Amino acid sequence: MIGLDGACMDLIKAWADDGKLSTFEQLMKEGSYGYLESVTPPLTIPAWNCLASGKNPGKIGHYSFLQKAPGSYDFRVYLSLVKKERDIWDILSDYGRKVFVFNAPNILYAYKINGYMVAGFLCPSEKNLAYPKSLMEVLYSSGYVEGEKDAVRFLTASDSERSKMLKEQTEKQCKILFHLLSKDWDFGFVVFQELDGIQHRLWHRKDIVLRHYQHIDKKLKQILEKLEGEENETEIIIVSDHGFGPNNRMFLINEWLSREGFLKIRRGISFEVINMLIRTVKGSNALKIFRMITKIPCLTPLCQRLFLQSVKIPVIWDKTRAFSYGNWGMIYINLEEREPEGTVKKEEYERLRDEIIEKLGKISVRAYKKEEIYHGKYLDLAPDIVIEIDNYVNSVNGKVGYNKIFMPGFPQTGYHSKNNGTFIAWGSNIKRTFEANARIYDIAPTILYMFGLPIPRDVDGRILKEIFKDNAKIQKDEKRRIKEKINALKRKGKV
Numbered sequence: 001m002i003g004l005d006g007a008c009m010d011l012i013k014a015w016a017d018d019g020k021l022s023t024f025e026q027l028m029k030e031g032s033y034g035y036l037e038s039v040t041p042p043l044t045i046p047a048w049n050c051l052a053s054g055k056n057p058g059k060i061g062h063y064s065f066l067q068k069a070p071g072s073y074d075f076r077v078y079l080s081l082v083k084k085e086r087d088i089w090d091i092l093s094d095y096g097r098k099v100f101v102f103n104a105p106n107i108l109y110a111y112k113i114n115g116y117m118v119a120g121f122l123c124p125s126e127k128n129l130a131y132p133k134s135l136m137e138v139l140y141s142s143g144y145v146e147g148e149k150d151a152v153r154f155l156t157a158s159d160s161e162r163s164k165m166l167k168e169q170t171e172k173q174c175k176i177l178f179h180l181l182s183k184d185w186d187f188g189f190v191v192f193q194e195l196d197g198i199q200h201r202l203w204h205r206k207d208i209v210l211r212h213y214q215h216i217d218k219k220l221k222q223i224l225e226k227l228e229g230e231e232n233e234t235e236i237i238i239v240s241d242h243g244f245g246p247n248n249r250m251f252l253i254n255e256w257l258s259r260e261g262f263l264k265i266r267r268g269i270s271f272e273v274i275n276m277l278i279r280t281v282k283g284s285n286a287l288k289i290f291r292m293i294t295k296i297p298c299l300t301p302l303c304q305r306l307f308l309q310s311v312k313i314p315v316i317w318d319k320t321r322a323f324s325y326g327n328w329g330m331i332y333i334n335l336e337e338r339e340p341e342g343t344v345k346k347e348e349y350e351r352l353r354d355e356i357i358e359k360l361g362k363i364s365v366r367a368y369k370k371e372e373i374y375h376g377k378y379l380d381l382a383p384d385i386v387i388e389i390d391n392y393v394n395s396v397n398g399k400v401g402y403n404k405i406f407m408p409g410f411p412q413t414g415y416h417s418k419n420n421g422t423f424i425a426w427g428s429n430i431k432r433t434f435e436a437n438a439r440i441y442d443i444a445p446t447i448l449y450m451f452g453l454p455i456p457r458d459v460d461g462r463i464l465k466e467i468f469k470d471n472a473k474i475q476k477d478e479k480r481r482i483k484e485k486i487n488a489l490k491r492k493g494k495v
């Protein structure tokens with residue numbers, strides 16, 4: 001399974017039709033392909049978590065990379081609040097299949113598995129980057145670890161620097177991928193972030209974006225060539241966590257909540273001064289200053305803290321009924337007994353949610369109650385209202401001090417889109433030139449089906465049976481299935 005963060009099916013189809021992406025064209029001609037619908041809102045976290053588990057955020061408790069801690073106004077890294085869900089590779093590993101997982105964004109810390117694991121790009125330290133530890137040698141020698149440290153440099157890089165860095169990162173990732181492909185494996189998963197990285201900043205420069213899709217196309221060709229030399233037949237599934245679209249405007253959700261009287265912000269002198277400074281030192285100057293600061297190593301943790309602080313706003317809690325955090329378009333009700341300084345009575349909760357949703361509707365912002373889009377045991381952790389703007393291109397920000405509700409999306413000219421993600425399946429059991437659309441929850445059950453393994457009852461997706469040829473050799477021997485189940489239980493010490 002090859003993950004292409006942010007790969008947009010509309011672009012792939014158009015450029016493959018024009019003969020500009022020969023490997024994608026070949027894979028689609030010889031395989032099944034279509035749109036992959038992401039989660040609402042279409043964020044990298046929890047999208048990869050949903051893809052890997054086949055379950056909606058309500059079941060796994062992951063709503064965004066940083067999410068509100070229960071009973072507190074703090075927001076923390078999601079894995080510090082909820083235990084990691086079991087992903088397809090965990091199930092495959094339990095059944096004795098050899099797996100490798102490389103750069104899955106939902107893996108923050110590598111852990112023991114029947115095979116190899118390199119944590120995703122959000123992994124906070126080298127110490128937890130790889131399992132087994134011996135893998136670190138390859139990560140060092142390929143320059144991969146060095147590259148991971150470039151995260152801050154990347155944020156402040158110029159457009160051409162950014163483009164170059166993204167390509168280099170893919171090159172390094174491919175080196176490690178080829179190393180892992182030479183091992184003994186039944187299932188492998190790798191994620192490349194190149195397309196997401198370039199599209200956020202340069203969606204308006206389709207010439208540059210095309211060059212990155214062509215770069216990935218070339219890498220896919222190399223992967224295919226490598227696999228062709230193998231004894232066993234391989235099936236390939238290409239997936240993205242969300243698609244992409246134009247980021248015409250950004251919705252300043254807390255400005256709106258404040259204007260409508262739902263949120264009260266402390267607008268003291270220091271707040272105004274900071275905002276004036278931000279407004280004066282904007283654009284490239286701010287970038288230059290930020291870049292300068294980030295060059296001083298000891299200041300990097302400070303920058304990270306400042307980033308966390310910048311998504312927080314000075315809320316006067318006892319005068320606030322609803323608020324939002326960060327850039328995720330999630331609204332929390334300041335509910336009595338649930339929040340430290342809750343102001344909204346339980347009996348007012350529904351009426352308030354209706355009122356907010358109705359008022360958002362008047363400015364053409366779509367909003368959902370949490371239970372309309374999520375279900376499961378972790379529904380309590382979900383924001384009370386989730387919003388979507390501009391045909392599911394998700395661009396929302398919790399910043400305040402701009403005195404307007406919408407502002408231009410620039411410098412991010414592209415943003416995640418829910419409906420035009422990528423799905424391609426290729427291999428001897430897969431139908432040729434067949435169009436099949438999928439939901440992000442369908443990938444996990446479909447892969448378990450290909451391995452003939454039982455599918456957890458509570459997955460939210462379905463097996464994409466339509467993509468398989470009628471005579472497909474799916475490993476579904478019932479006896480073997482039972483035997484394997486027993487072995488798996490034995491391994492866990494339950495029998």
Ligand SMILES: [Zn+2]
Pocket residue numbers: 005006043044045196241242
């Ligand atoms: Zn993403």
